[in-house]
Structures are given as C-alpha cells and as structure tokens.
Amino acid sequence: MKLIFSAASPFVRKVRVVIDESGLTDQVTPVPVQTTPLVTDPAARSANPLGKIPALVLDDGKSLFDSRVICRYLKDISGAGLYPAERIWDVLTLEALADGIMEAAVLMVYEGCLREKENRSATWVEAQWEKITHALDALERQEFAAMQGDLNIAHLATACALDYLDFRHGAQEWRKGRAALDEWHSQISLRTSLQTTLPSG
Ligand SMILES: N[C@@H](CCC(=O)N[C@@H](CS)C(=O)NCC(=O)O)C(=O)O
Numbered sequence: 001m002k003l004i005f006s007a008a009s010p011f012v013r014k015v016r017v018v019i020d021e022s023g024l025t026d027q028v029t030p031v032p033v034q035t036t037p038l039v040t041d042p043a044a045r046s047a048n049p050l051g052k053i054p055a056l057v058l059d060d061g062k063s064l065f066d067s068r069v070i071c072r073y074l075k076d077i078s079g080a081g082l083y084p085a086e087r088i089w090d091v092l093t094l095e096a097l098a099d100g101i102m103e104a105a106v107l108m109v110y111e112g113c114l115r116e117k118e119n120r121s122a123t124w125v126e127a128q129w130e131k132i133t134h135a136l137d138a139l140e141r142q143e144f145a146a147m148q149g150d151l152n153i154a155h156l157a158t159a160c161a162l163d164y165l166d167f168r169h170g171a172q173e174w175r176k177g178r179a180a181l182d183e184w185h186s187q188i189s190l191r192t193s194l195q196t197t198l199p200s201g
Helices: 010-021 042-047 067-078 085-113 122-140 153-172 179-188
Strands: 002-005 029-032 055-057
Touching (some): 002 010, 002 042, 010 067, 010 085, 010 153, 055 067, 067 153, 085 122, 085 153, 122 153, 122 179, 153 179
Parallel strands (some): 002 029
C-alpha cells in the first residue's frame, strides 16, 4: 500500500499513528507530496479527486480517503482494537470533534499563508479559533466519556489535534486554564506512535 502524505498534515498523522499502532509499518510505503487547496499535487489528485491527503492507494490500485475511512480500513485488516463496539458512537463522535479541531486549525493556517494579504480576514480566523476554544473547553470539562478507558481512535485523533495546535498555533497557548487536558495529553504523548510522528515541515 502507498500513503500519499505530508509530514505537516494532522489528518495524515492520525493515519500514520494508526499504521504504527496496528503493526502495519512494513506494509505501507509513504509517498511525500506538497499539496494545497490552490496547487494540487498530481499524486494527490490521482488518488483522490478532491486532491486532499491522506489517501491510501491499495495494492490493487484502488484508493481510500479520507483519514476516518483509512483508519477504519487499517483497523479491519490488522485487527487493531481501536473501535470498541460497546461505545462506538461515543468514540466516533469524539474523533469527529478532534478532526473538527484539526480542520479549523488548518483553515487558519491556509488563511494566513494562501490568501492574498489584502483579502485576509482576522474576524474569520478568530471565528475558527473560537470553535477550537469551545472544543478544548468541552474536553477540559471531560464532557466526552470516550476520553477515558482503553486506547481508542478518538484518543489518537485528539492527541494529533493538540500536537497540531502546538505545531502551528503555539502562541495561542491552549494549555492555559486547561490543566486536566494538559495532563491527559502528557500521558498519551508517551506512546511511541505519537513520539515518532510529530508534525514537521
Ligand atoms: N477530512 C479530511 C481532511 C483532509 C485535509 O483537509 N487535508 C489537507 C492537508 S492537512 C489537504 O489535503 N489540503 C489540500 C486541499 O484542501 O486541497 C480527512 O480527514 O482526511
């Protein structure tokens, strides 16, 4: 299998972490690309008509996207227990929250570096950060039961989202006033899969 990837993308990272946690590292060849909403890499386009990454190209040439689909596929072929049946909807909802944090954080980056200077909207960027703030506060208040218990896909997605905030939005200091979330993050960050895939680029 081939993973169309960029080392900076939080969605790609979630997939890389699941590959590691599922013991599939030897079966996946990473194909690095540089793709943005304005300039799509041909390999990204050929694997996904939307041009977005991650995309996983299977050995028969078929492609899977997006990160949620790929992670679930990897779990199916490896038997990794990241999707507990008895609380699957809680887990998938928390994964969606983490993905939403990533999405808003990536949109803020795009606004700052892809939009022409004169068209950039500080109000729009602030609105994205506000979404993230509400999500972080809900996590701090431990509103999501799926945060507890054995390792699940939502834990990995949440860790990737928080690390991406450190990577691209460190000045926003997400830890301030969120001691419980900070502690949770410190604990999960001990996992090798997370330590070896920290975002870069
Ligand atoms: N929902 C998608 C989001 C993927 C996504 O937005 N990826 C970004 C990189 S972080 C991308 O490919 N951007 C290029 C584009 O939007 O054309 C997923 O979970 O895979």
